[in-house]
Amino acid sequence: MIKSFLLPVIIVFSTISIQAQKLSNERSVDKFIKNQVNQKNIAGAVVLISRKGETIMHTAYGQQDIEDKVKMNTSSIFRIYSMTKPITSLATMMLVDRDSIALDDPIEIYIPELKNLMVLEKKGLVESENKITVRDLLRHTSGFAYGIGLGTSKVDKLYDKNHPLFVSNNDQMVQRLSELPLQNNPGEKYHYSISVDVLGCLIERVSGMSLSEFFNKNIFEPLEMNDTHFKLPESKVNRFCSHYEKGLKLKESYKSSNYTKDGRQSGGGGLVSTSSDYLKFCTLLLNNGIYNNDTLISSSIITEMTSNQLPPGEGVYKRNNEVGIGFGLGFMVYLKEWGKAGHLGDYGWNGAGSTHFYISPKEELIVIIMSQKAPYSNTLVNGLKPIIYEGL
Template sequence: MFDHDPTDPHEVGLNPDRLAAIPEYFKTNYIDTGKVPCMATLISRGGEIALEDYSGTTHLGSGEPIGPHTIFRIYSMTKPITSLAAMMLFEEGKLRLDHDVSRYIPEFADVMVYESGDKDNVKTRKPDRPMKVLDLFTHTSGITYGFMMQHPVDALYRKEKIGRPDETLQEMSKRLAKLPLQCSPGDEWWYGHSIDVLGAIVEIVSGMELDEFFRQRITGPLGMHDTEFWVPEEKIDRLMACYQKDAQTGETTLADAAGAESRLYAKRPTLLNGGGGLVSTLRDYHRFCLMILRGGTLDGERLISPKTLEFMRQNHLPFGQTMRDMGKSMFTEVMSDGVGFGLGGSVVTDVVATMQPGSDGTFSWGGLASTYFWIDPEEEIIGIQATQLMPSSSYPMRQQFQQLAYAAIDW
């Protein structure tokens, strides 16, 4: 889709020299030092791309140069797409935010809450109220991730192998309902499989598997032809390698190979992970972000009403709290000070508290392998960044990207 050269930055109020400093910064500080294999950066304003740069290679220290064709594992940047799918069904009257989750997945009618004990001897109690569909959107459901390593419930997830690849999204959701929640719904913010369960509800309500719903209703109409839960054979050589940095030793090792050697993406998975399963390109994901910035429409295709999208980009945490106020999770994809949570991503509620330039109302999220996007509706700026290093908390690349981007604004 953006097969032309980027626009002149002056025309959209951005400083070309300062924009050019962004890829140079990441090349000097991250690629040349061997911290990451590559860095892809895209900045647009008013829908016009002012910076699109691809630095580095598909492997750490070797491989082919990356480019617009490079396919990245976007992990949790899947979450806003699944959330959009659910709200499209909301607009059709097929679900409500105040409905109990058990209305769609009956097993959740009997879900319990952790009270005490360890993974081998857990004492539970009934939740203070039922889990609502809204709780899934906002990560206030009490559902967690097994990789958190901070609570007996996430240890139970590991013991029960939640998220294993041989089960479907609906099968995983039903097994989740048999495990205790970390808190009563609505009480705390815990990052976890909530959007996976929401994806299962999308399947149940629509009667379509999640990949087919995306293809027919979102990625197809938006022309996001490289965004899928797997990479077909004719495109597999465009998938780059993914790396993992050990927090204790600092050693970086290969987590998943590039191309056809990938263990996870060379064929359609059984588990269509609505919270983190997609791959994409920068240009594809920019089209998704541009649709959001333009109020739910792009190139004549309206996916959702502008009022519904405006509603999604509000802070939906109880009593206007921030992620810092409610958050118990040691892992999140964005800084939590001055940031609430909407229906599918974080929302800046107090830009001063974030300790960096920006705008209230900015909508953003990221992925485990250090992909990231933000949409600033006040400045009409979209920023997207991608490399392939887990976890995303390894380096402060996201904050640095935003600092450099806002420094490039002239008017």
């Protein structure tokens, strides 16, 4: 009698638990992405949403390759470009956690080529007042620039004449960078730059390993990120997305990509990955350094990474001269409550191929949105964020 009474109760509570983890307006997400595909704004996309440790949505839309009519799949592989940066930042902080380096160490200790850099001011070249630190590289206050359309300063233009990133290895990169001036004194201003590529070189110098070796041993293997690579294996090319420009003009075919060749391992933008793999990385962050009951990095380190690190008045986004979005050690960090546009404490980043991720500790939420559109567009993340928050 007791067993027959308990069984339906257990089933009822189980059903409620499952329903609680669903997105109530999943159809609205579907409609938004399908409209983007139908309007030929994107070839396809993958959306992955995880809440409280459970995947509540993982859906593929459109095509992975238009020319060969390959459908997008939840296991499709994307160029994640600058979503490489948070992984490199985590690797750097692992070295900090192990006391191999310190955040306020001058980087010239490890990369002497970058000692005594000059600053380009209106009156000409002047000596830098501060040394570039590891912290400066992580929060983009190094004084370095980016070029390639990601900046308009005089230093950005100098980069484009002999760009440090377009070399064969990271030693060549810092050598070329040593011949270029800074655009401001280190530690003073936020300016998105090649700083995280320099961190890639630092990791190699300190660890004595290539960047891929360090990532594999310390991040990818423990997290079982089996589809994240600097060089895409031949066996996985059929899962690789083609990259499209405006009007769905082919920018790079999956069949003829530099990502299938050897080259410089870029800590700032060199990885390919899947939505499922990147979820594992985000889960480590949301769980404060723990994955599958293993501690890969101290929780205090994750707290520091996800807290604003910029000098007063500096920020990624300002409204009415007040900083609304700051930058931690690898991510942008929301400093205000934006409602359905984002919560206080949310953090994340994007990639040049229009890939996005954000994490909301308040909601125990991870959202990963993958597409391959050039030039970069935030249409998907800005459009989906309020829909997703409404559906929780």
